[in-house]
Amino acid sequence: MRIFCPHCGERGLEEFTYAQDAERARPTDGGATPTKEWEGYVYLRDNLKGPRREYWYHGGGCHAWLVVERDVSTHEILSVTVP
Amino acid sequence: MCITLFNYQENLLPAMRYSFLSVFTQALRGHTGWKPAWRKAEPAPSYDVVIIGGGGGGLATAYYLAKNHPEVGRIAVVEKGWLGGGNIGRNTTIIRSNYLLPGNEPFYEFSMKLWEGLERELNYNAMVSQRGIYNLYHSDAQRDAFARRGNAMLLHGADAQLLDKAQLRREVPYLNYDNARFPVQGALVQRRAGTARHDAVAWGYARGADLRGVDLIENCEVTRIFQENGKVTGVETTRGTIRAGKVAMAVAGSSSLLAAKAGLRLPIESHALQAFVTEGLKPLIDTVITFGAGHFYISQSDKGGLVFGGDIDGYNSYAQRGNLPVVEDVCEGGMALMPMLGRTRLLRSWGGIMDMSMDGSPIIDKTPVDNLFINAGWCYGGFKATPASGFCFAHLVARGEPHPVAAAYRLGRFAEGRLIDEKGVGAQPNLH
Amino acid sequence: MSGYRLSQGGVIDRARTVNFKFDGKSYAGFAGDTLASALLASGVKLFGRSFKYHRPRGVFASGSEEPNALVELRTGAYREPNTRATMAEIFEGLEAASQNRGVSLKYDPLAVNNWLSPFLVAGFYYKTFMWPSGFWEKIYEPMIRRAAGLGRNAGMPDPDCYEKTTEFCDVLVIGGGADGAAAAIAAAEAGQRVILCDENAPLYALQLPESVRLFSRTTVLGVYDGGTYAALERLTDHLPSSSAPRQRLVRIIAKRSVLATGALERPIAFGHNDLPGVMLSRAVGDYVTRYGVAPGRNVLLYLNNDDAASLIPTLHGAGVKLAGVVDARPRSSDALYDAARAAGAPVYAGAAIIRAVGAMGVKGARIRLAAGGELSLPCDIIAVSGGFNPNLALTSHFDGKPVWDERIAAFVPGILPPGMEVVGKAAGQGINANILPVFHSGYVPGKSFLDLQNDVTVKDMKLAEREGFASVEHMKRYTTLGMATDQGKTANVNAIGVLAEALGRGVGETGTTRFRPPYVPVAIGALAGAHTGRYFRPMRLTPTHGWAKELGAVFVETGPWLRAQYFPQPGEDWLSAAQREVNTVRLAVGICDVTTLGKIDIQGPDAAVFLERVYTNSWKTLAIGKVRYGLMLREDGMVMDDGTTARLGETHFVMTTTTANAGRVMQHLEFCAQILWPELDVAMISVTDQWGQIAVAGPKSTATLAKLVDAPFDLSDEAFPYMACGALTVYGGVPARLFRISFSGERAYELAVPARFAHALAEKLMEAGAEYGIAPYGTEALGIMRIEKGHAAGPELNGQTTAHDLGLHKLLSKKKDFIGRAMAARPALMDTQRQTMVGLKPVNERDVIRAGSHLLPVGAQAKAENDLGHVTSAARSPTLGSIALALLAGGPARMGETVRVYDPIRGGDFEAVVTSPVHYDPEGKRLHA
Numbered sequence A: 001m002r003i004f005c006p007h008c009g010e011r012g013l014e015e016f017t018y019a020q021d022a023e024r025a026r027p028t029d030g031g032a033t034p035t036k037e038w039e040g041y042v043y044l045r046d047n048l049k050g051p052r053r054e055y056w057y058h059g060g061g062c063h064a065w066l067v068v069e070r071d072v073s074t075h076e077i078l079s080v081t082v083p
Numbered sequence B: 001m002c003i004t005l006f007n008y009q010e011n012l013l014p015a016m017r018y019s020f021l022s023v024f025t026q027a028l029r030g031h032t033g034w035k036p037a038w039r040k041a042e043p044a045p046s047y048d049v050v051i052i053g054g055g056g057g058g059l060a061t062a063y064y065l066a067k068n069h070p071e072v073g074r075i076a077v078v079e080k081g082w083l084g085g086g087n088i089g090r091n092t093t094i095i096r097s098n099y100l101l102p103g104n105e106p107f108y109e110f111s112m113k114l115w116e117g118l119e120r121e122l123n124y125n126a127m128v129s130q131r132g133i134y135n136l137y138h139s140d141a142q143r144d145a146f147a148r149r150g151n152a153m154l155l156h157g158a159d160a161q162l163l164d165k166a167q168l169r170r171e172v173p174y175l176n177y178d179n180a181r182f183p184v185q186g187a188l189v190q191r192r193a194g195t196a197r198h199d200a201v202a203w204g205y206a207r208g209a210d211l212r213g214v215d216l217i218e219n220c221e222v223t224r225i226f227q228e229n230g231k232v233t234g235v236e237t238t239r240g241t242i243r244a245g246k247v248a249m250a251v252a253g254s255s256s257l258l259a260a261k262a263g264l265r266l267p268i269e270s271h272a273l274q275a276f277v278t279e280g281l282k283p284l285i286d287t288v289i290t291f292g293a294g295h296f297y298i299s300q301s302d303k304g305g306l307v308f309g310g311d312i313d314g315y316n317s318y319a320q321r322g323n324l325p326v327v328e329d330v331c332e333g334g335m336a337l338m339p340m341l342g343r344t345r346l347l348r349s350w351g352g353i354m355d356m357s358m359d360g361s362p363i364i365d366k367t368p369v370d371n372l373f374i375n376a377g378w379c380y381g382g383f384k385a386t387p388a389s390g391f392c393f394a395h396l397v398a399r400g401e402p403h404p405v406a407a408a409y410r411l412g413r414f415a416e417g418r419l420i421d422e423k424g425v426g427a428q429p430n431l432h
Numbered sequence C: 001m002s003g004y005r006l007s008q009g010g011v012i013d014r015a016r017t018v019n020f021k022f023d024g025k026s027y028a029g030f031a032g033d034t035l036a037s038a039l040l041a042s043g044v045k046l047f048g049r050s051f052k053y054h055r056p057r058g059v060f061a062s063g064s065e066e067p068n069a070l071v072e073l074r075t076g077a078y079r080e081p082n083t084r085a086t087m088a089e090i091f092e093g094l095e096a097a098s099q100n101r102g103v104s105l106k107y108d109p110l111a112v113n114n115w116l117s118p119f120l121v122a123g124f125y126y127k128t129f130m131w132p133s134g135f136w137e138k139i140y141e142p143m144i145r146r147a148a149g150l151g152r153n154a155g156m157p158d159p160d161c162y163e164k165t166t167e168f169c170d171v172l173v174i175g176g177g178a179d180g181a182a183a184a185i186a187a188a189e190a191g192q193r194v195i196l197c198d199e200n201a202p203l204y205a206l207q208l209p210e211s212v213r214l215f216s217r218t219t220v221l222g223v224y225d226g227g228t229y230a231a232l233e234r235l236t237d238h239l240p241s242s243s244a245p246r247q248r249l250v251r252i253i254a255k256r257s258v259l260a261t262g263a264l265e266r267p268i269a270f271g272h273n274d275l276p277g278v279m280l281s282r283a284v285g286d287y288v289t290r291y292g293v294a295p296g297r298n299v300l301l302y303l304n305n306d307d308a309a310s311l312i313p314t315l316h317g318a319g320v321k322l323a324g325v326v327d328a329r330p331r332s333s334d335a336l337y338d339a340a341r342a343a344g345a346p347v348y349a350g351a352a353i354i355r356a357v358g359a360m361g362v363k364g365a366r367i368r369l370a371a372g373g374e375l376s377l378p379c380d381i382i383a384v385s386g387g388f389n390p391n392l393a394l395t396s397h398f399d400g401k402p403v404w405d406e407r408i409a410a411f412v413p414g415i416l417p418p419g420m421e422v423v424g425k426a427a428g429q430g431i432n433a434n435i436l437p438v439f440h441s442g443y444v445p446g447k448s449f450l451d452l453q454n455d456v457t458v459k460d461m462k463l464a465e466r467e468g469f470a471s472v473e474h475m476k477r478y479t480t481l482g483m484a485t486d487q488g489k490t491a492n493v494n495a496i497g498v499l500a501e502a503l504g505r506g507v508g509e510t511g512t513t514r515f516r517p518p519y520v521p522v523a524i525g526a527l528a529g530a531h532t533g534r535y536f537r538p539m540r541l542t543p544t545h546g547w548a549k550e551l552g553a554v555f556v557e558t559g560p561w562l563r564a565q566y567f568p569q570p571g572e573d574w575l576s577a578a579q580r581e582v583n584t585v586r587l588a589v590g591i592c593d594v595t596t597l598g599k600i601d602i603q604g605p606d607a608a609v610f611l612e613r614v615y616t617n618s619w620k621t622l623a624i625g626k627v628r629y630g631l632m633l634r635e636d637g638m639v640m641d642d643g644t645t646a647r648l649g650e651t652h653f654v655m656t657t658t659t660a661n662a663g664r665v666m667q668h669l670e671f672c673a674q675i676l677w678p679e680l681d682v683a684m685i686s687v688t689d690q691w692g693q694i695a696v697a698g699p700k701s702t703a704t705l706a707k708l709v710d711a712p713f714d715l716s717d718e719a720f721p722y723m724a725c726g727a728l729t730v731y732g733g734v735p736a737r738l739f740r741i742s743f744s745g746e747r748a749y750e751l752a753v754p755a756r757f758a759h760a761l762a763e764k765l766m767e768a769g770a771e772y773g774i775a776p777y778g779t780e781a782l783g784i785m786r787i788e789k790g791h792a793a794g795p796e797l798n799g800q801t802t803a804h805d806l807g808l809h810k811l812l813s814k815k816k817d818f819i820g821r822a823m824a825a826r827p828a829l830m831d832t833q834r835q836t837m838v839g840l841k842p843v844n845e846r847d848v849i850r851a852g853s854h855l856l857p858v859g860a861q862a863k864a865e866n867d868l869g870h871v872t873s874a875a876r877s878p879t880l881g882s883i884a885l886a887l888l889a890g891g892p893a894r895m896g897e898t899v900r901v902y903d904p905i906r907g908g909d910f911e912a913v914v915t916s917p918v919h920y921d922p923e924g925k926r927l928h929a
Helices: A036-043 B020-028 B056-068 B105-116 B118-122 B140-155 B165-171 B198-211 B252-261 B324-337 B382-399 C035-041 C109-116 C135-147 C178-189 C281-291 C307-318 C334-343 C458-466 C472-479 C492-503 C524-528 C545-550 C574-587 C607-614 C662-676 C701-706 C755-772 C779-788
Strands: A002-005 A009-012 A017-021 A051-057 A065-071 A077-081 B046-052 B075-078 B133-137 B161-164 B186-190 B215-217 B222-228 B231-237 B240-249 B268-280 B288-290 B297-300 B305-316 B345-357 B363-366 B372-376 C013-022 C025-031 C070-073 C080-084 C094-098 C162-174 C194-197 C212-215 C218-224 C228-234 C247-259 C263-266 C278-280 C298-303 C321-327 C347-349 C352-357 C364-368 C374-378 C381-385 C387-390 C403-405 C410-412 C420-422 C449-451 C554-558 C561-566 C590-593 C598-603 C626-633 C639-649 C652-657 C683-686 C691-697 C725-730 C734-739 C748-754 C835-842 C854-857 C869-877 C881-889 C898-903 C908-915
Touching: A002 A065, A002 A077, A017 B305, A051 C662, A065 C662, B046 B056, B046 B231, B056 B075, B056 B198, B056 B382, B105 B118, B105 B140, B105 B382, B118 B198, B133 B140, B133 B165, B140 B161, B140 B186, B140 C854, B140 C869, B140 C898, B161 B165, B165 B186, B198 B215, B198 B382, B222 B252, B240 B252, B240 B382, B252 B268, B252 B345, B252 B372, B268 B324, B268 C080, B305 B324, B305 B345, B324 C228, B324 C524, B345 C524, B363 B382, B372 B382, C013 C035, C025 C035, C035 C281, C162 C178, C162 C524, C178 C194, C178 C212, C178 C247, C194 C218, C194 C247, C218 C247, C247 C524, C263 C281, C278 C281, C281 C298, C281 C307, C281 C381, C298 C307, C298 C352, C307 C321, C307 C334, C307 C381, C321 C334, C321 C374, C334 C347, C352 C381, C387 C410, C449 C458, C449 C492, C458 C472, C458 C492, C472 C492, C545 C554, C545 C561, C545 C755, C561 C574, C561 C590, C561 C779, C574 C590, C574 C779, C574 C869, C590 C755, C590 C779, C598 C607, C598 C662, C607 C652, C607 C662, C639 C662, C639 C725, C639 C734, C652 C662, C662 C683, C691 C701, C691 C755, C701 C748, C701 C755, C748 C755, C779 C869, C779 C881, C835 C869, C835 C898, C854 C869, C881 C908
Parallel strands: B046 B075, B046 B240, B075 B215, B133 B288, B240 B372, C013 C094, C162 C194, C162 C247, C194 C212, C247 C420, C278 C381, C298 C321, C298 C381, C321 C347
Antiparallel strands: A002 A009, A017 A051, A051 A065, A065 A077, B133 B186, B161 B186, B222 B231, B231 B240, B268 B305, B268 B345, B288 B297, B297 B305, B363 B372, C013 C025, C070 C080, C070 C094, C218 C228, C228 C247, C263 C387, C352 C364, C364 C374, C403 C410, C554 C561, C590 C691, C598 C652, C598 C683, C626 C639, C639 C652, C691 C748, C725 C734, C734 C748, C835 C881, C835 C908, C854 C898, C869 C881, C898 C908
C-alpha cells in the first residue's frame, strides 16, 4: 500500500502504523464506570467489508495521525485526511 | 474431568478403512475401487444442528458432535466454498501447547493429546509429526519469561525444557550464534510439539463426520440467520432455507460478517497473515524453530519445502494476500537467524484472514441469541487448536455449558475484565 | 548422444569458448549459452531424476518455466539447489551437479519407486503409514523425507551479499519482447518515465529511447498494493563467484504497468511423456534460433495448433531432420502442410502420440492414426505443443481470476490489478485460434504426466476425482499438482482440462488457475538484502558508548539499544562487578548513562491539562521546577508505562518513559493529542536522542556534582531538594537540565546535556568523583537496586497488570477523567485475589530465587490449580542476599507468610517469605543521606 500523507506526500506502507477504525468515538461520560459504551469503544468492532475510515500513524515520517478511508476488501485507499 | 479421548474399538465400515492392505488391494485393480472420501450432500430442509463453516473448526466440531453427542440428532455443515478452504488449508501446520496463562494452557494441552491419537481416531494419516518446537530467547529477561512459561506448562502436565546456549547449539547447530544482532542464548523446548499435514486434518475430520452421518454441504453460503423471540430458528443459504434447532458458527476470519447477520458485534478484527514455502530440499531442519528477536518461524514439510512465516501484515483486511514489507521483514528474520537460507528460494507466498481477538485468545461460547453458538477469535493460532476446538465446541453445543478446558473462552470476559492476554498488549489486535 | 551444435545461428559468441563441469565431467560451450543449451549441444540428454518415481528427466523448456532440468549450481557454501539449467548462464569454471539421484544420474536405486508406483498413487500416504502407531516419526517419516525434497542446501552461511533498491516510474513494462519494447517506446515518447524489465540476459540489443531504463536479467516477481512491484535483478549469477552483490531486490513503484510477458506453451500428455527428449516445441525452436543448438537429430512434432507449426521451417532452415508432424486436429492447415512438405516430413492429421518409446531417452514414438491402427516412428526428440497459455501469472496476484477463452483454448486475464494493462500474447492477442483443445492423448497404459516435476499423472487426476477431490483446489492439494518449483506453469491448464473431462464439464466452469507471488522462486537472501547478521536491525548506541567501551564495559542488547551491562575490574565476574557497583552507589557515588529512557518534550498552554488526562495522578498542582512520578494506563485499564515528568515552565514539561515503551508512549500521546483531544493546545516531540542523560547516584552525588555546576546554581538541599528540577550550565557554559530524582533509592540526580557533550560529561564526572571513589555502573547494578527498592519495571509492567496489582492504586485519581479509568474499574480487575506485587526472600539463605519460578502454597501439590503466581524479578543484593519481586495471589494479605518457590524447569524448589516489595530503606531516608 502507498499512503498519501498530506504533510509528506506519498509514502510506502512501511512508514505507517495502523491503529484502529475511526468509526467509534471515545465516550465522554467522564469514565468512572465500565459501561456498555466503554466496552463497545475499547473492545467491539464492526469489522465489515468495504470502505471505512481508520486511523494510521505516520511514525516513519511526520508523526501525524491520519484518517485513511480504505476499502478493507481491496486495500484501495480512497482518501487521506488530517483530522 | 473424565473424558474418553479415543475409542480404539470403534471400527469404521471395513470397505472404507484405509491401510497398507487396502492400498495394496486397490493397486491390483488400478485404484478403481476407491469411494469418495465424503458424500456430496444436498441440504435437507431441516437439521437439529447446523454448523456454519467447513474449515478445521467446523469439521472437527461436526465430527465430535456426531461421535460424542449422537443425541443431538441430525447435523449439517454448510460451507460457502470448498471444505478445508479457509485457514486450515493455508497455515504453517504447527501444533504445540506451550502457552503461559491458565486460561489457555489446559485447552492447548488437551488439543495436543488429541493430536497424539488423531490418526487412529480418524483412520486418516494427518502426518502428525512430533518434531519439537524451539522458542529461542535472546536476553535474560526473555529467558526468565520462558522459564515462567515452561514452569506453567509443567504445572499443567505438559512437557517443557529450558536449554542454554551450549545445549541448544548441540541440538540445533545451524543457527547464527556468533555474528548476530541479537545473539541466541537458548531456547524453551516442547518436544511433543511439531507439525501436521493441514489439509489431511480437514479431510480426515470430513471423512469421519460423513461416516457418522453428518451432511457436508459445499458451495452453500449463509446469507441470513433467522431468529424468533431471541432464539435462532435457521439459516437462509445460497442453496435454500435450512431450519435448525441450533446454529454453531465457526467461520474464523469471516466471524464478524456472519455475526452481524445475527445482529452481533464481536471483539474481533480481521487481519491478513502471509505464509511462505520454499522449493523442496533434502532434509535440513528437523524441528520447528521460532526466532525470539524478530518475526520468523520455520519448519520443513515432509515434501521438503521449508514452511515459514512471521507477523501479520498489521492492518484490517479481508483480502487473502499481504504486502511486501512483511515479506521482507520475515526473510530478514530468516537470514538473521539462519544464514544458510540465503540461496534457498521462496517458492510461494499466500495469505489468510485471521480473526484477531482483542486479547489474542479465542472465544467458544453461547451468544446473546439463544441456541446460537460462536467459535472464533483464533488469531493466527487456530490450526493447533483444531481438535480441541471441535471437541469443546461440540460439548458446548450439545450440553449448553462450556467444556472445562475451554471455560475461560467466554464472550463476556472483556466486559468483566477476565482477559487472557498472553502478550499483554491489550485491545490492539494487530499486536497480538 | 543426440543433440549437437549447429554450424551457424544463435546469438551466442562463438569466439568465446566457456569451459564448465557437469557431474564432474568437463564440457565447453559458448558465451551466451545457458547450462541447458551448452549441455544439449554436447549431446547430454539426462539432466536429473524426478521427484517421486526417480524417473530419468531431460530438458523440457527453454525458460523459467522449466520443470525437469534442475541442478545444483556451484559448490561449497555457494551451492544453489534446484537451479533451472535453462536459466543458468554458463561462465568459465562453472560447476553443476544433478540432484535427487542415487550414486549417479544413470544408476539411481530409488528408481525402484517407479516399479512401486502402482502403490504410490496420489494421496497414498494419507491412507497408510498409520500402523504400528510409533512408526510414523521413527521409520516412515524419515524415509519419506529422505526420498522427497529436491536438491541439497549447502548447510553453510550464504557467502554472497544482496541489495535492495526502490525505483519509481510512470510506466513499468514487464517483458522485453516486441510487444513490451513497443509499449516502452510509446510511453517514453509520450514523455513518461519508463522502466522495462526483462527476465533474460540482454541477447538482443533492444533499440530503446535513452529515457527508458532497461533492467535485464530482471524478473518481476509480484504485484502489491499501491502500484508496488517486486522485481529481482540477477547481478552476478552469470559470473564466477565474487564479492559483488549477487542479486538485488528492486521495489518498483509504478503509476501504471504494461504486462507483455507473452505466452507459455503447454504440452499434451501422452504415455512416457517425461522421457528425456520430449520437449516443448517452442523450446526446440529456441535452442535452434537463440543458441544454435539442435536438441536432437530427428524431431517428431506433436501439436494441435498452428502457432507451433513455426518450428517446421525453423528446423528445416537449420538442417535438422523432421521425422513427421502428428497433428491432433482432423485437418491440418494448408500452411502446415506446405511447410511440412518443404521439410520433407509426413503429416499425420487426426492422430495422436500414444507413448514415447525408449528407456533413458526418446528413441521413437507410438502413434495412433486417424483411420485407426498404430504406427511406430523413430525419433530422438518429440517436440510437443498443446497450445499457448497467456503468461498471466502477475494478473492474478490480486483477486483476478483468469477466464477461459474458447477461441484460443486458453485462460486469459480476468480482472486486473489496478493500473495494469496487458498487451500481446499475454492478453491472448495474436495466439492462433486454429486449435483443437487436447490435454492428453487418451487414457493408455503407462504413465502420462501432467506435472512433470511432482510426478502427477492423468491417472492420479482421475483417482482424485473418484475420491471426491474434484474441485480444482482439492485436486491440487490432493495430488500436489502445480505445487512444484515451476508452480505448474506447464501443468495446470492440462490438469484442469483432464479434470473437466472427468467431470463432463467445460474447462471454464471447472475452475481456474490462480498464481501467488513470486512469479519465479526467489532467493530468501535477496528478499532480506543487507539486513542480515549484525545488520539485521539498526543498533542505537548511547552517547557515552565510546567512554564505556574504554572503561571495559560489557554491553547488552536492550531492545534497539546497546547498553553497558557492567564494568568488570580484573578478576571480576558479572555478579561481583555488579555488586561492587551497587556498593559504590550505596556508599559513595556512581554514574550510569540513562539516555535510553524515553524523553518527550511537551509544550503548550494546555500541557498540564493534557498530562492530567494521560496520567492517572494529578499534574495541575505540580510547581514549576518540580518533578513528579506518573502512572499511565492503556484505555483498557492496564498499566502502560510509568516515569517521571518535570515541569520546566508554566507551559513546558519533559516526560520520561521506560526504555522499552518510549516509542509506544510517544505514539499514544500523539494519538491523544491529535485524535482524542484536538481542542487542547499542546505539542510534543521526542528528545531522547537530543539529550544525553547521566544518573549520578550515591551519598557523594551532591559533592561530585557541585564541582561541575556553574555558579550561581545552588545545589543545597534547601535550594534544590528531592524532586526538584532546573535548567543550568555545567563546566563552563554547557547547557544542562538537572533532575533530583532517584531510581537507586540513594541521594541522586539525573543530569542531561546535549548528547554531543555526554561523553565529556561522563569523563568530567569521573574526575570530579575520583576522590570519593566514583565508579560507573551498568544495567545489572541498576537492576539490583531497583529490585531492592521494589520499583516495578519491564517484568512487572508486562501489560497484564493493573495499578492495584503493582501497589500503585493511590495514584489513581478519583477526581478526574484519565485514559483507562473506566475499564480499570471492571469487576475482575478489582478482585482482591488478583496476583499483586510483593517481595520475596528465601527462608534458607543458601537458596537463590530465580525469576520465572512459580509460587505454590507450602505443602500443596505441584499442579496448576495450586499456582499462586510467579517471581517477576530476582536479584542478588550485596547487602540483602537473594531477593525478589513477585506477583502473588492476594499478595498484601500474605505478608510474612511462607510460600513454595517452584522452578521445575531449572530444578529449584524451596521456601521463601513474603515481604514488602521495598527491600531496602523502606522509609526512604537514603534519598536525603
